[in-house]
Amino acid sequence: IEQDLKATPLSTGTLDGTITDEDGDPIEDIRISIRQEGDILGSAWTDEAGDYSFEAGAGEYTLSTSADGFIDEWRTVSVTAGETTIEEFELETAATVQGTVTNKDGNAIEGVRVVAEQDGRSYGTQTGTDGEYSHEVPEGDYTVSIVDSTYEGDSVDVPLTAGETTEQDLVATPVTTGALDGTVTDGDGDPIEDLRITIRQDGQFLESIRI
Numbered sequence: 481i482e483q484d485l486k487a488t489p490l491s492t493g494t495l496d497g498t499i500t501d502e503d504g505d506p507i508e509d510i511r512i513s514i515r516q517e518g519d520i521l522g523s524a525w526t527d528e529a530g531d532y533s534f535e536a537g538a539g540e541y542t543l544s545t546s547a548d549g550f551i552d553e554w555r556t557v558s559v560t561a562g563e564t565t566i567e568e569f570e571l572e573t574a575a576t577v578q579g580t581v582t583n584k585d586g587n588a589i590e591g592v593r594v595v596a597e598q599d600g601r602s603y604g605t606q607t608g609t610d611g612e613y614s615h616e617v618p619e620g621d622y623t624v625s626i627v628d629s630t631y632e633g634d635s636v637d638v639p640l641t642a643g644e645t646t647e648q649d650l651v652a653t654p655v656t657t658g659a660l661d662g663t664v665t666d667g668d669g670d671p672i673e674d675l676r677i678t679i680r681q682d683g684q685f686l687e688s689i690r691i
Contacts, residue, residue: 491561495534499526499545499569506530507547507571515542543567549643550574551618574616575640577624579649581607581633588612592652593628596638618642626652 499510512532513523516539524532538561544554550571557567581592588611595604596615604627607613615624619642626633633652640646664672 492535492537493559493561494564495536495541495543495557495559495567496564497532497567497569498530499532499571500530501550501571502573504570507550510545510547510550510569510571512569513544513546515544516540537561545569545571547571549616551616572618573642575619575642576614576616576645577622577638577640577648578612578614578645579647580611581613581626581650581652582611584651584653589631589652592626592631592633594624594650595627596622596624598622624648624650626650628652630655 495514499507499512501507506526506529508526508528508530510526510530510532511523512526514521514534514536521536521541522534524534526532536559538559540556540558542554542556544552546552551574553569553571555567555569557565559565577596581589581594583589588607588609590607590609590611592607592611592613593604594607594613594615595602596617597603598617598620603615603617605613605615617640619640621637621639623635624638625635631652632655634650636648636650638646638648664675664677666672
């Protein structure tokens with residue numbers, strides 16, 4: 481099947497900026513992405529001067545940064561046709577907590593969810609095949625816990641310092657599990673596909689699946 485499409489050029493503006501660290505020094509090779517309504521439209525990397533640039537149609541966009549060692553930032557910006565919008569970023573140096581999750585026999589466990597929580601903010605990840613996890617978070621005092629639907633385990637208070645890596649291993653114990661099954665339908669009783677189902681306990685995210 482052939483389907484021809486027509487494209488109409490947009491009236492564009494320019495979105496420029498510089499990304500620096502907390503001392504005002506430019507940061508090279510920071511990935512910055514531009515989104516609209518949740519869809520990524522493109523990405524760029526800062527040059528040695530910390531500069532980036534996008535050309536985009538008039539409208540509202542979201543910019544996000546991503547780089548090891550720094551806290552990601554998200555900004556909403558507006559682009560006006562024929563004009564240059566300046567959006568500067570000063571990135572916060574991250575603190576890192578990492579470690580290995582094992583069972584009581586010292587064997588690494590894959591796929592266990594580990595959460596670092598501070599004042600209601602939580603950062604979650606799952607262990608890899610080697611049982612290792614890693615979080616990059618803002619400096620502060622955190623509780624690092626195993627929060628998983630199939631395991632229970634350690635919950636440890638850990639002070640984290642920007643620019644430093646703290647090692648914190650955890651021990652997990654499998655819990656007795658049951659099955660939770662069901663069907664999602666619309667108002668007419670017809671099944672709905674491609675939905676995300678999320679399970680939480682005490683407000684904490686545990687797992688999600690797409691049906």
